Amino acid sequence: MSISSACSCLPAAQIKANGIMKQKEVKPKEAAERLTRQDWYFVHTADLHLAGLADVTGCWQRVIKLCDQHQAQLLLIAGDLFENNQLVDQDMVRLLQLQAAGLPALQIFVAPGNHDPLTADSPYRRYTWPRQWQILGPAWAGFRLAEPAAEIWGAAFTAGSQEQPLLQPLPVSRQGQRLFRIGVLHADIPAAAGSPYNPLTAAEIAASGLDYLALGHHHNSDGRPRLAGSTTYAYAGSPEGHGFFESGAHGCLLGRVTGGRLVSLTRTDCGGLRYEALTVACTERDGRDMETLSRHILQQVRQAFPDLDLARLRLRVVLTGTQPLDRLSDSAVLAQYLAARGLARPQLIDRRHRPFQIEALAQDQSLAAYFACLALQRAAKLQQDGQAEEALRYQDMLELVWPLLRGGTLPPEEDDLV
Incomplete structure (x- = not known):
């Protein structure tokens, strides 16, 4: 020494x-x-x-x-x-x-x-x-x-x-x-x-x-x-x-x-790149077209990172919820819309599903579809009886477990993606 x-x-x-x-x-x-x-x-x-x-x-x-x-x-x-x-x-x-x-x-x-x-x-x-x-x-x-x-x-x-x-x-x-x-x-x-x-x-x-x-x-x-x-x-x-x-x-x-x-x-802070992950819940209305969906995503991004320059942000966006029946997801096009609004090179993971419809589920002979039909019927009955909050709880439960019932996995939390 x-x-x-x-x-x-x-x-x-x-x-x-x-x-x-x-x-x-x-x-x-x-x-x-x-x-x-x-x-x-x-x-x-x-x-x-x-x-x-x-x-x-x-x-x-x-x-x-x-x-x-x-x-x-x-x-x-x-x-x-x-x-x-x-x-x-x-x-x-x-x-x-x-x-x-x-x-x-x-x-x-x-x-x-x-x-x-x-x-x-x-x-x-x-x-x-x-x-x-x-x-x-x-x-x-x-x-x-x-x-x-x-x-x-x-x-x-x-x-x-x-x-x-x-x-x-x-x-x-x-x-x-x-x-x-x-x-x-x-x-x-x-x-x-x-x-x-x-x-x-x-x-x-x-x-x-x-x-x-x-x-x-x-x-x-x-x-x-x-x-x-x-x-x-x-x-x-x-x-x-x-x-x-x-x-x-x-x-x-x-x-x-x-x-x-x-x-x-x-x-x-040195002002360098920052990597983040964000889960964005979407409704059918949010996804009716790429313009609306990109604005919805950016609104959620700005709420989550209000003081961060978007040019520094490298973001993984996980979309959950429902997407319109007549709209196919196109992550490449959506990424272009987001880039045009300042969010460069986002990584998009689309975990949205199509809306639940009893008529369509009735044609599906799987146990998952049977469970979903029961849940939707129960929610409809509760809605008729004036128990809107309880009906919404059934729908939320189905939204959460549907990917798992179909042989997939539960939507990840943000911490699981980093």
Whole structure:
């Protein structure tokens, strides 16, 4: 375990002793005053899985813009910056570096993960990285910064798996020179038995001596900070979803450090793509033509996501209820209507059925049709007797169980589709 300086950040007044870069001795009072004055921000992200130039001009550019908006001094990337080492070429790396170079005060620390491990053919070794970037190596090591007053520790995956924990306890900080200590790791916590992805425990984090541990690997994390001993740790999650299996809000974590203490850590939207699923109940009237049906769907979408730009939304729409007898569903045409109104590339699943008619069901000799006839007859009798609410309950029951009776499955809840 070693600590070195990020040379572009350290003042000239430094000495080298025993192979370790140390800052010039600072009196306790002076150090305390300096820490109290400091108020700075860092951005924590992970699992970008960049796979081409489009990702660099999209997802990566949005992360850099977030750093600029908040004048962040550190960008912590906790693994899987790239989807695969073999997909990364020189043009992609140059554009990545060029966009970051527009913020010369930003220092970037990368802990390679299981998708972009620090191998011999890794882009981290194939290409030259400017001093703005620090690529963490295979051994647990740290960088001491002067501005901001911090130490950054971490280590890299060197293969697609890492069965032994990379985290190690830090040396005791010298009195009067307490710096904010950050760890950056791609890791699995809580780790499943035999996890091959740098398994960690809360006890190991508590013993680390870190002030904050920036983690990557769990894409769907809620970003909520947790505490192990005196160490705060959190998963950033991916800055934007990569598919319907990563639905809901995503973003980066924005940390604020004041006086050498973490005072806030908030999930911040980067403005990227967002995947969602929505079930839309339809009546025969709603589906009488494509124009009406598309307007009905968009009304439900805007009610469900009132503050979300439709251009960012990748939506899976599940249609339930009834459709007109004389209208055949055409998902491709409906998708075109929705796209013309701002909902790009919706995924449509039409689970509507034709209206129930006793005359038609009577010709069906199946047990399902027999049950449906009984339910409709009972509903009609209740309606005649003035029990409209009870009649509607029978009809609703039939709507719900009809797909199952016909050998299908119940209409899925939204949570089942993500």
